Amino acid sequence: MAADHSHRQKNKDGQSSPKQKGDDILWPRKVALSLLQSFWEEEKFLDSLFESHGDFLKLSSRDRNFVRMMVTTAVRRSGQIEDIMRRGFSDPKQKISPSIVRYLMHLGIAQIVFMNVPDHAAVNTTVELAVRSGAKRAKGFINAVLRRAVENGKKWTTEQDIPRLNTPSWLLSMWGKDYGKAYAVEIAQASLAEAALDFTVLDPLDKEDWAEKLGCTILPNGTLRRVENALIPDLQGYNEGAWWVQDASASFPVKLMGDVLNKSVADLCAAPGGKTMQLAAQGAKVYAVDRSATRMKRLDDNIARTGLQDNVITAVSDGALWKAPEQMDMVLLDAPCTATGTIRRNPDAAWLKKADDVQAMVKIQRDLMDHAANMLKSGGVLLYCTCSLQKAxxxxxxxxxxxxxxxxxxxxxxxxxxxELSQAITDEGYLRLLPFYWAAYGGLDGFFVARLMKK
Structure with missing residues (x-):
């Protein structure tokens, strides 16, 4: 085997220090601790952290999966974990300082109660990590709380109000106003489920073959679903561009546009390109527009991987300002939103979004819709959609x-x-998908779709 380019830890002066004995077990947890701390203190989205954290990217694929699961679970179940932690205090008024002590205990409890990690491993590594992370004075306290979690944690979960604990109060309240209290609780509960991997196949005629190769079931809308997690680039067919990752909900808007062959379609806010690829694969002439150059690079990579670049013209531009080169047959506006329908796969969205964000998004969406209306031909279709559950x-x-x-x-x-989703059609004729629909298949992201025609 090649020489071991060991991960190096920072000492108190911020300098790299060699790995110490036991770091093969501790290092992934050290990375998880750093990620969790960045999430809560810097309010950065997890996907962004996973894509940019140098030490995380250097881990083996096995360790990356473990760290991702540990951090995501700690965020997804943060309310329950905080409650279990406090139940484990001998003094209910116990103060937690420094903040890293809380993050350590959250990671430890996530492993003990919600992951298949042996109790002794979860406790011992968390205590040792406390020593290595500048929280040596708290190691006895951490050890005691985690051992109480081992003894009682799973029992305590049966006494918890799970949807309320894991959902910000403003969000649960807003869902209650939009859907009623019972549905709000169902939405919150369904949003705690870990989302499966969904795929759209480039050639629909090949979906049975790819379902077998990828270990997927085929959903009623033709989406392939894989329950077992995997690193996407390692899966068969990725490099060949035979499929792309796309939640079942996100595939509906293009399906609802009907025949797009040889139609001019503006896909505003297009990156990372799932819907662009759907349109291009069906023979549309697609103008893919997105204001983010970084996200557009991902779209360019995706259409190149799938061989669809000849059907797509890209533009880095604000969709509300972009000047269409011709009057469009169709406009697909997958508008920026609070993304509260994607909490199953992005649990961080629940905690990083605020009530004020809803109205901020409404203003952006309004401007985009007004601009989209002006670029359509008479008889053209505006397909508006968001992955937000907020009715506003x-x-x-x-x-x-x-x-x-x-x-x-x-x-x-x-x-x-x-x-199998007729219940999702509203009285107005819109589509309102909720996370607990298609429960027999494992649920789906919350989504809204409206199809409008210009007279």
Missing amino acids: EGEGQVNDFLSRHDGFEVQAIQPNEVP
Whole structure:
């Protein structure tokens, strides 16, 4: 084997120090601790942290999977973990200082109660990590709390109000106003489930073959679903561009656009490109627009990998300012939103978003919709969608648009267009997908879709 380029830890002066005995076990947890601390203190989204954290990227694929699961679980179940931690205090008024002590205990409890990690390994490594992370004085306290979690943690979970503990109060309240208390609780509960991997196949005729190769089931809408986690680039067919990752919910908007062959379609806010690839694969002439050059690079990579670049023209531009080179047959607006429908796969969204973000998104969406309306031909279709569960960003946004634009009308979505999801069609003819729909298949992301035609 080649020489071991060991991971190096920082000492108190910020200098790298060689790995110490036991670091093969501790190092991934040390990385997890750093990621969790950055998440809570710097309020950075987990995907961004995973993509940019140097020590995380140097880990083996096995350790990366473990660290990702540990950090994601600690965030997803943070309310329950905090409650279990406090139940383990001998003094209910116990103060936690420094903050790293809380993060250590959250990671330890995540492993003990919610992951298949042996109790002794979770406790011992967390205590040792405390010593190595400048929290040596707290090691006895941490050890005592974690051992109480070993003894009682799983029992305590049966006494917890799980949806309330793991959902910010503003969000649960807003869902209650939008859907009623019972549905709000169901949404919160379903949002705690870890999302499966969903794929869209480049050639729909090949979906049975790829389902077998990837170990997937085929959902009613043709999406492939794999329950077992995996590193995406390692899966068969990735390099050949035979498929791309796309939640089942996110595949519906393009399906609801109907025949797009040889149609001019503006895909505003297009990156990372799942819907762009759907459109291009069906023969549309796609103008893919996104304001982020970084995200557009991902779209460029994706369309090159799938061989669809000849059908796509890209532009790095704000979708609300982009000047269309021609009047469009169709516009797909997957608008920026609070992304509260994706909490199953992005649990950080629940904690980094705030109530004020909803109205900020509504303003951005409004400007994008007004601009999209002007680039459509008569008889053209505007397909508006978001992955937010907030009705202000969905039903309310579209109703407001229709009140300003009497030249548009709703093209109601029909039950035969959304197999086994007729309950998701609203009275107005919109599609409102909730995370607990398709429960027999493992659920799906929350999503909103409206199909509007320019008269």
